[in-house]
Amino acid sequence: MSPTPRTPKTLNDLIDSPEGLADRIAENLGCPVTIEDANHQIVSYSKHEERVDDARTATIMRRKVPESVVNGLWKHGIMARLFESGRPVIVPPIEEIGLGRRLAVSVRHKEETLGFIWAQTAELTITEEHLQTIEDASRIVSQHLLRQQAKKKKSEENQKEFFWQLLTGSLENTSDIKRLGKKYQMNLQGQLCVAVFEFTEDLSQSVERQAYYLSETLYQTRIVSRIFDNHQLILLVRTDPKEDAEHLSRAFLNDFTLKMKERLNFDDLKGAVGLVYHTPSFIHSSYKQALKVLELKDQFPKALAEVDHYQDLGIYQFINEIAELQRNEHYHNHALRKIKSYDADNRAALLETLSVFLAHNSNVHKAAEEMHIHTNTLNYRLKRIREIGGIDFKNANQKMMLFIDLLIDEKEKEDL
Structure with a gap:
């Protein structure tokens, strides 16, 4: 037969002793209880219990709910329900994260979620009285978490100023x-x-x-x-x-x-x-x-x-700086000018072909696939590019310079 929940004796009994919050609520519900803040850090948990599940054991050991458990609760829609409402939620067992049946409620102040109360109810027949008790407890716990939050916010404001000093x-x-x-x-x-x-x-x-x-x-x-x-x-x-x-x-x-x-x-x-x-x-x-x-x-x-990641930008790390240097020195690439002129006079697409070819590290098959043309067509265009621009595709230095200049050309077109 399930224990009958009892109403907490007084508000101050719970508020003045945060470490005993969970013990007092557990006493009234008749089952193990954990109180967490909004980020799943443990605020208080009831002591000296037997037959607790793996999720509860791991949470108490880490003083924080394991990420696998949090993810599982989101995937099963439990966290969304808790964030949306202050009403108690009966959580069925979720075996893959080691979670037995729970009775849970979010601790709220107006529309803000301050934390959660979780009651392990595997051996409990949940009644309306239990639902009302945990809902009443959430209102009591909210007063404690509001106090805790006020202290934390003051500390965070000082932290932010320091962080901005580091960032700037x-x-x-x-x-x-x-x-x-x-x-x-x-x-x-x-x-x-x-x-x-x-x-x-x-x-x-x-x-x-x-x-x-x-x-x-x-x-x-x-x-x-x-x-x-x-x-x-x-x-x-x-x-x-x-x-x-x-x-x-x-x-x-x-x-x-x-x-x-x-x-x-x-x-x-x-x-x-x-x-x-x-x-x-x-x-x-x-x-x-x-x-x-x-x-x-x-x-x-x-x-x-x-x-x-900045580490993965490669030459793009410095593309804007190179473009600025080129503008200051009135630089232009003769080979690209010749190819642009040929494209304009003959309605060709040699510049685009060169850009795609170099972007694919001179891989003819990948470049042809992206352009939806036959490799023979691409090879013919590359031959014309070599002839018109005087380009040697075996010269790594020349290819790198062409690639950079094409990137800058692309960027300047976007800026127009």
Whole structure:
């Protein structure tokens, strides 16, 4: 027979002792209880229980819900229901993530989700009284989480100012950075880089909350600090010295982008990551590099569609600087001028052919496939290009210069 839930004795009994919150709610429900904040960090959990499931054990050990469990709850639509409403939700067992049956409710203040209460109810016959008890408990817990949130927000405001100083390079003294990092509880040890996610429109509060939530609940990397700036989310990402920072940052970027698209239908979300540095004094460099990746992806959407890391830009890293030097020196490529003139006089497409051929690293078959022409046709065009422009395709230096000049030519056409 299921225990009959009892109403908490007094409000202060729960509010004044946050560590005992879950114990008191568990006592009233008659089953194990866990209280989490909005990012699935444990606030309080009931003690001395038997027959708990794997998901609960892992959560208590880590002081945070495992990512696999969070992902499973999203895939089964549970988290969406909790974010949408403050009503209790009965969660059926989800074996693949080690989760037994739960009774869950979001802890809310107005429309904002502050956290969650989870009751393990495998041996409980849930009644209307249980539903009412956990709903009443959520209102009590919200008062505690509001207090906690107010303290956290004040700390985050100070952190943001410090983060902007790092991003803009206005603070470069290593000893000052270490002192302020310690003051604002920002771990700047290890490997650091900046990731920037760009949305197609300014961020609403609900989108900001979801983006913040995701950045807190993905586990491959550690988010040291974050800032929302108009339509961008800027993150400072840290990894330990012995970890593969590049691999982890790639995994984080892909996972974050994928989950934002899945959960909020952001199909046009773009992300970029700067280089990894071992000292916080170069954070501003990583930030500039991430912004440059986004800028170049806009300029060369086809060529850089799959490029998200500054490290992978190759010659595109310096394309704008080279273009500026060429303008200052009134430079022009004689071979390309001759080919352009031939195209104009004969309504030909030799310049396009050359561009595609070089973009495919001189692979005739791939270039012909992209242009939907026969390889014999392509070879004939390449012969004409060699003759008209005086081009030697065996000369790597000449080919590289042609490739760069074609990229700049493409960019300038887009700028018109």
